[in-house]
Amino acid sequence: VVDEINRRQDGYQVRLATLAGYVLHEATADGQELPHWQGELRSGARANILMGVLSARVGLKVACARAERLLARYAEPLQALHGTGWPRPFLELGWRRLVESSGHDSITGCGADAVADHVAVRLGEAAQLGSGLADRVAAEVAARVPRGAVALLNPSPFARSGLVDLDLVVPDGWDEVALELADGRLVATQEVGRAPALAHTETLPGRRLPELFRRVHGRTLYNRVINGIRVERDGGGHRLVFEIDDHPDPPHLDMDELRAEVDTAAGAAPEAPWEVRVVAPPRRRLLAAVPTPALGWTAVAASPGQGTLEPHPPVCGAPTGRVTASGTRADQLSTTPPEAADPVVAGPGRLDNGLVTVEVAGDGTLGVRAGEVAVEGVGRLVDGGDAGDLYNYAPPARDLLVAEPDRVEVATVAGGPVRGELAVRRTYRWPAALDPAGTGRTPEQVAVHTVMQVELRAGEPFVRLRMVVDNPCRDHRLRLHVPLAGPAERSFAEGQFAVVERGTTAEGGHGEVPLPTFPAGGFVDAGGVAVLLDHVTEYELLADPPELALTLLRSVGQISRDHHRYREEPAGPQTPTPGAQCLGVTATDLAIFPHGGAWHEDGVLTLMECFRHDLLAAPGSGQPGPGGRPATVRGLEGGGLSVEGVGVALSSLRRRGDWLELRLACQHPSPVTATVGGGVLAARAADLLGRPGPDLPVAGGSLRLDLRAWEVRTVQLRVAPRPDGGL
Secondary structure, three states: OHHHHHHHOOOOOOOOOOHHHHHHHHHHHHOOOOOOOOOOOOOOOOOOOOHHHHHOOHHHHHHHHHHHHHHHHHHHHHHHHHOOOOOHHHHHHHHHHHHHOOOHHHHOOOOOHHHHHHHHHHHHHHHHHHHHHHHHHHHHHHOOOEOOOEEEEOOOOOOEEEEEEEEEEOOOOOOOEEEEOOOOOEEEOEEEEEEOOEEEEEEEEHHHHHHHHHHOEOOEEOOEEEEEEEEEEEOOEEEEEEEEEOOOOOOOOOHHHHHHHHHHHHHHOOOOEEEEEEEOOOEEEEEEEEEEOOOOEEEEEEEEOOOEOOOHHHHHOEOOEOOOOOOOOHHHOOOOOOOOOOOOEEEOOEEEOOOOEEEEOOOOOEEEEEOOEEEEEEOEEEEEEOOOOOOOOOOOOEOOOEOOOOEEEEEEEEEOOOEEEEEEEEEEEEEOOEOOOOOEEOOOEEEEEEEEEEEEEOOOOOEEEEEEEEEOOOOEEEEEEEEOOOOOOOEEEEOOOOEEEEOOOOOOEOOEOOOOOEEEOOEEEEOOEEEEEOOOEEEEEEOOOOEEEEEEEEEOOEOOOOOEOOEOOOOOOOOEOHHHHOOEEEEEEEEEEEOOOOOOOOOHHHHHHHHHOOOEEEEOOEOOOHHHOOOOOOOOEEOOOEEEOOOEEEEEEEEEOOEEEEEEEEOOOOOEEEEEEOOEEEEEEEOOOOOEEEEEOOEOOEEEEEEOOOOEEEEEEEEOOOOOOOO
């Protein structure tokens, strides 16, 4: 089109360019210096911000964050380092589904219900592709691990421990169970469940035994694999035993031959009662915190014994030192770890792991103490009316705020030592909707049930919360309040390759009320409290009392309103959106980290990384040890790339031809030196499109990069092949 315009006339010369290129061209043409701007460039003075889109259809924000993480932080880096090939078509399809969901009225949810439904499907497809590719590379790694053991993959660029939930074969005679590590150490576990060896039993006459094979699909019975069928006769009785397990052993089994043997045995005693037993090895569900190498993998296996809890720094510590809750600077601390982490201890309405103490108050809120920093009233829910639309929040003229629950129940779900959990159930009575005029909330009230799952893990300096709300109401906004440890006039919110500093006001104009509700991606920090986030979340810093208010849910019923209390002109059509009322169950994951120093001094970015990225587990599929038991996992570990540097965040790691392409972001207010290790043989610079630049010096298998504050840097690497079979 541009070429055709330029051919047909000579009055104008049209050129495709970027905004930066246009500014540079204009400044150069006029002989002026380049203009400079500083700050967030977020203002409603000349155009509406439409800040309410952050909290519209929160389910789409959750789905988008999950899909992005699965593709960018699991599928791509793990496939690049440990996969045998590069699944480019599947990755491109996953990213295309994400991009198709990223139109401004798509991901914000500011469209008709049908549009939101389609966006949710695309995000689901992207997540499915990312999850499938991650599972595929995990299965490749697990092929190097014996059956009965488990392979664990670390998506973070530094060595850390992570909580894993494993279902393992454990003999009934073992009183205590630990996990054996690749270096021979034993780590403690917490048992949370058992599967009986007898999966099913019934009695049938012999003539009906062939009917049992109708339940068998190929070699699968009760979602497990048949590894053998035995016919037993004991004291005149008859018994048919199916042996099942998670993995085929032997790899090949002639099911037709086994069925023929059963038919022969049944024909010999057609009317006799037969006891049918389906048996499996006894299994236990175990929790443990397992250390893993940076962007690498390790293997674990069940072992009799007690084991120890892993110390705190490997759980989620930066390579530069231990993160502290008491305000001591992370870069001033010794990197020598303690011998073991303190166990989690649970009591009535209380959790303690030696780093953080949590107590439930009578109203269902939490008191959280870490070192000398303490906050009270965490988790208070405040519900108010919303007479706005998908673009902007607006309270009704006669609003009613509900903050006090009618009923509070507290139960201990898990008691440690690896993980403790409390369930705080609160029942409220909220107005059902707005009144017909939309000027106030209806007097009709309905019961609302909420659950706050409070989780503390051994060695973690923060408390995890999962807020589950079963929403039956319309036209309202629900916010979770987190009191601060002290007064705060500024907040710091992690976002796109930066941590943005903001105050308690917003710049307005153009007919829109300037609400100081802002976006936070990975965390928001203010007044000695950091809130770690699972997805992009709307927050507001309140001054009196000092609190952070995070929007969990905003229920509205129209795309736009022609008459809006907080906006002079419509932002779209007055199309009804009953789906945007978000009725039903919603869940929000976050964590509370009280600390005494600045966010960049107390390791908040590192804790965010650990909070958002769990380890990936896959059952071993290699050869078992003697007697069917798993072989030793000694030495079964594989490294990856490591990235060291305070505030240096991994953005992406992927293949670019024969090179690994690594993108880092310096999310720190000062220059930082990043060190990339892991057998680096060669390195070169690259731009954001992956076009290679000049070579970079490599020494001792590492690459050092001097990064400016907030700089994004892309490099391409060649690394040495690894004996474990990885790149």
